[in-house]
Amino acid sequence: MHRRRRTALVLTAAIAAAAPLLTACGSDAHPGAAAVVGGQRITVAQLEGRVDEIRRAQRAAVPDETQYQQVLASTSSLTRDTLHNMVLDRVLHRAAQDAGISATRKEVQQMRTDLEQQAGGAKGLETAWLQKYGIAPAHLDENLQLQLEAQKLAKKLGTDTSQPAFWKALSKASQELHVDLNPRYGAWDVQKSSRVDVKTPWVREVTTSAAGGQPVTA
Numbered sequence: 001m002h003r004r005r006r007t008a009l010v011l012t013a014a015i016a017a018a019a020p021l022l023t024a025c026g027s028d029a030h031p032g033a034a035a036v037v038g039g040q041r042i043t044v045a046q047l048e049g050r051v052d053e054i055r056r057a058q059r060a061a062v063p064d065e066t067q068y069q070q071v072l073a074s075t076s077s078l079t080r081d082t083l084h085n086m087v088l089d090r091v092l093h094r095a096a097q098d099a100g101i102s103a104t105r106k107e108v109q110q111m112r113t114d115l116e117q118q119a120g121g122a123k124g125l126e127t128a129w130l131q132k133y134g135i136a137p138a139h140l141d142e143n144l145q146l147q148l149e150a151q152k153l154a155k156k157l158g159t160d161t162s163q164p165a166f167w168k169a170l171s172k173a174s175q176e177l178h179v180d181l182n183p184r185y186g187a188w189d190v191q192k193s194s195r196v197d198v199k200t201p202w203v204r205e206v207t208t209s210a211a212g213g214q215p216v217t218a
Contacts, residue, residue, distance in 0.1 A: 034083055034185055037090045038177040042083070051082050053136040061127055081134060083185050084195035088170075089146055091193050095173035096149035099156055103148035111144050167193060 034047040055078075062068045075081075096102065112125070119125040126137040135143045150161050159165040170193040179188040187198045 033180075034182050035087050035188075036178075036180040037087055038094065040090075042086055044182075047079065047083055047086065050086065050136070050139075051079050053138060054078060054082065054130070054134055057126075057130050057136045061130060075134070078134065080185050080195060080197075083181070085134065087179060087181070087188065087195065088193060089142070091170055091173045091177060091179065092146055092150055092153075094177055095169045096153050098173060098176075099153055099169070101149055101152045101156065103145045103152065107148055108141055108145050111148060112141065115144075 032043050032045070033041040034044045035042040058071050058075075059068060062071055116122050116125045119128050126140060129135040129140055129143065130137070133143070150166075153169060154160045154163075154166050157165050157169060171191050174188065174190045174193050179190070181188050181195065183198065186195050188194070189196045
């Protein structure tokens with residue numbers, strides 16, 4: 001499985017280089033929040049619940065213990081990547097709303113049917129989305145709706161999801177939503193509409209000989 005877990009549209013994106021505007025929220029200001037987007041909290045419990053769903057789906061898809069341990073090793077950043085997806089989903093939906101764009105349930109079902117045919121059935125599609133994008137089966141339809149919104153937004157802008165014009169619209173939505181991340185999960189780069197790692201002065205780095213001199217975050 002891929003190490004990076006992102007919404008499908010992000011994987012092919014060529015994000016324009018820009019000076020980042022980072023936002024981060026302190027846990028004292030938003031207790032129990034992994035992020036605050038548009039004044040609405042994504043709680044740590046919600047984030048952990050989403051990660052647990054993905055892990056359970058991975059466990060079911062990979063019953064061999066050795067292979068499953070390899071999956072865990074290759075997805076060590078799953079929690080942060082999942083939060084990235086959860087925030088980006090809201091940013092994308094806001095950008096679509098701003099442009100007067102929506103996706104109907106009928107359109108989502110048609111897209112799912114088409115993809116299932118390509119993947120060899122419903123199970124094949126669920127497995128592919130889990131492996132490629134870290135999307136648990138329970139949230140597949142939600143993700144497909146966002147894919148449709150992204151496609152429609154790009155079309156309305158006369159571009160595609162890999163081009164700066166598309167990401168400029170997402171940047172605008174990020175600014176409108178005042179995205180705040182709990183520093184333990186990094187910060188939100190408004191220009192790129194992406195979670196980024198940041199160093200926090202209150203996190204202590206300890207070098208251990210057992211780790212071959214590599215710093216260990218404590």
